[in-house]
Amino acid sequence: MTESVVLAVIAIAQAAFFALLVVLLVAARARGQARARRDAAAAIHSAEPLRHWLVGTGSAIRVGSAFRKLPPEMAREQIILISARVAPSQLLELTKVLRSESWVVRTITRARSVFWWRRLEAARLLAVVAAPRDKLTVRRLISDRHPAVQSAATNCLTRLDDEGLIADVIDRMPDRSQAVRLCQAEVLRSVWRLAARPLLRRLQTRATPQRLEVWIQLAETIGDPQCLAAAAALHRHPDANVRAAVARALRRFPHPNASAALAERIVDPEWRVRAEAARSLGAVASTDAVPLLTRALSDRAWNVRLRAALALAELGEPGRQALDAAAKRQDDAYARDMAIMVGALADGTVAELGAA
Amino acid sequence: MIDLATLRDVLWWTDHSVLGYFIVLNSFYGLLLLMSIPELWSHWHLAEDEGLTRVLGSGALPGLSILVPAYNEELTIVESTRSFLTLEYTRHEVIVVNDGSRDGTMARLIEAYELFEVPAAFMVTVKTQRVRGYYRSRLYSKLLVLDKENGGKADALNAALNAANHPYVLAVDADTLIEPDALLRLARPFLLGTRVAAVGGTVRVANSCTIENGRVVEARIDRRWLPGIQTVEYLRAFLFGRLGWNRLGGSLIISGAFGLFRRDYLLAIRGYGTGTVSEDMDLVVRLQRYLRERRLPDKTLFIPDPVAWTEVPASTKVLATQRERWHRGLVQTLWTHRKLLFNPRYGSVGFVSYPFFLFGEALAPIIEVLGYIALGLGLAVGAVDLRFAWLFLCVAVLYGVLLSTWAIMLEEITFRRYPRKTDPLWLLLFAFAEAFGYRQLTVWYRLKSFWKVLRGDQRWGAMRREGFARSPGVRVSVERPAI
Secondary structure (H helix, E strand, C coil): CHHHHHHHHHHHHHHHHHHHHHHHHHHHHHHHHHHHHHHHHHHHHHHHHHHHHHCCCCCHHHHHHHHHCCCHHHHHHHHHHHHCCCCHHHHHHHHHHHCCCHHHHHHHHHHHCCCHHHHHHHHHHHHHHCCHHHHHHHHHHHCCCCHHHHHHHHCCHHHHCCHHHHHHHHHHHHHCCHHHHHHHHHHHHHCHHHHHHHHHHHHCCCCCHHHHHHHHHHHHHHCCHHHHHHHHCCCCCCCHHHHHHHHHHHHHCCCHHHHHHHHHHCCCCCHHHHHHHHHHHHHCCCHHHHHHHHHHCCCCCHHHHHHHHHHHHHCCHHHHHHHHHHHCCCCCHHHHHHHHHHHCCCHHHHHHHHHC | CCCHHHHHHHHHHHHHHHHHHHHHHHHHHHHHHHHHHHHHHHHHHHHHCHHHHHHHCCCCCCCEEEEEEECCCCCCHHHHHHHHHCCCCCCEEEEEEEECCCCCHHHHHHHHHCEEEECCCCCCCCCCCCEEEEEEECCCCCEEEEEECCCCHHHHHHHHHHHCCCCEEEEECCCCEECCCHHHHHCHHHHCCCCEEEEEEEEEECCCCEEECCEEEECCCCCCHHHHHHHHHHHHHHHHHHHHHCCCCCCCCCCCCEEEEEHHHHHHCCCCCCCCCCHHHHHHHHHHHHHHHCCCCCEEEEEEEEEEEECCCCCHHHHHHHHHHHHHHHHHHHHHCHHHCCCHHHHHHHHHHHHHHHHHHHCHHHHHHHHHHHHHHHHHHCCCCHHHHHHHHHHHHHHHHHHHHHHHHHHHHCCCCCCCCCHHHHHHHHHHHHHHHHHHHHHHHHHHHHHHHHHCCCCCCCCECCCCCCCCCCCCECCCCCC
């Protein structure tokens, strides 16, 4: 009988657990629907003061009090949404009002939470309402162990205008994951006036190839001429990844120094560097590059030949003529095949492939 | 002759062994379920973070090649290729392989995408059947089409793998519908700095869903019992079955219909195996072996929010073919890689994943049938009493229902893809219905696969489907030839 008793106990426990799950399931659905209705009603309630404020006929204080009545997570999402659509001066007016609201203070306090998603909430809100007094909190969030928090906190840089914090971000960038680096580069581009000086200093000092590569990519994103000139000076670096990063970054630097550096790099021993140099020569649109790119059509690496042919196709009439001539060559089948393939592509397709 | 007392003893022990097996197996499922909760919670928060999604939508995404094997797909190939080309991803190419189709698949592609032949300029790392031609499109730079002689799905995938130009490859079925942002979501672990060799996403049931322009615009639960039960089955398998494995050393399965892999690793293990009927599982097992043998830290992960939709069998005949083939592939793969079992060199794969798939999946139909027979005979000869038998069945049914209900619950509190009020109730109903008839049916199909394994049968079998109702009345055949 013992096993029957054990089985009976298991069956009863299962039935009870199942009943509980069904109740929870129904409750979760009902709660979700009630919440959706409540949120919709709250959104309508806050819409009016928000609309007046957006067109300049209402006050930020009224928006603040309307937000106070919203569920905190909804208010947070609303303010994040608005922040991307209004002028910084107008947003500043609102954030000054909101910064002392209890729900905002409560959310920011979560920056110390053990749960990363709570820290993420704090970082996202701080990206909109951060004030100089939040610098320490922002610094901690930027150094957070979770990549999503790091990315979100980086957005605070646009509100704080702090060169020290920016230099800190640039220093740590090489250790970050790709997504965070990308997010940080985008933010640093928007504060490029403050970012250019610390970046320039780092490009001019000795650093490991891995760090240099990341900073050169950042220089490319920011597009500051001084930083790109410093990057161009590294085009003979012994590390191939650094040379490839320089060759790629120089497509944003239509300058005689850049063209000279690219002319050297298109005969680099490393095929990745040659391919990037060919692409950049097409992007800077220098017709002086036609003979170099025509020679690169005979490169031993397929990728270099492809990049050279695409660059020629992007150079307009002189480049197209060079491609047509290469398509008739009998002495080099590789150059001819590539010229035929790229020559047959539509202009839009060439641009799409060239950018890929 | 065995006397009655001995027979009773044997039956008693058999019944109790089956009961023990059943409790251990379901407890392991319970463990998977517990492991899946923090994973699901974490991925759900990442999926909800718009800031991160915006970053993922930008230009620094890793390049990705979508590999699409196509055999006799003339009715759908143009539309499905277009849906792959228009996915929200900045750096991807689509490689369609016409695997020696006997219909107008190639002609449809040439006409729709203005294809022109280009020279072969790819390194052939994995040997395949002869590729007759490579084609690029005048309209879409992202499209490459390979026309090759028939060699089966794995061979077609290998040809695409050779031609792929990006560091990551995503193998999909031509009749799979991928959600527009699914690639961005799949790429998330790579971008967040996790060392990952392969990532699998969720596959959901598309039967009865509203589909427009190759996209699921409204998720619905099919009210017919076969697709309905499979909806619950897929939820259970993906929402906690595979998710739980993230914390237990990695699953041995990433769906062939929707899995992202590092191309260099696939080339290192010589691509997809052509001598198996479940090339997806074989690939993941070989990949796990490769990683463990070289002590590489890369993981195979499953993430729940990237979604692909597929059509599941709506008739028992098609279901039989599918389940029999899946199980045959499982048994073959486990047999081929038997070296992994309890081998310390392979760590958690050798001690957890492999034994689970062997004892909990491959041998499960044999043990289950043994249980049914022993219980029946035990009742007949008085080795077990009726009360025990009823309680045993009751516990067995409730275990399955509970796991399914929990999966439905997870779906409800996280992604909630089925919006109608009655949807959870239908799912609950199907969770119950699964235990009565469907489960026994699939056990029978899986049992039959052992016979085919012993005979060395390598055929895929015919897989006739209803089609996604893109064009009413059109039936899509995904019949495959023998490998």
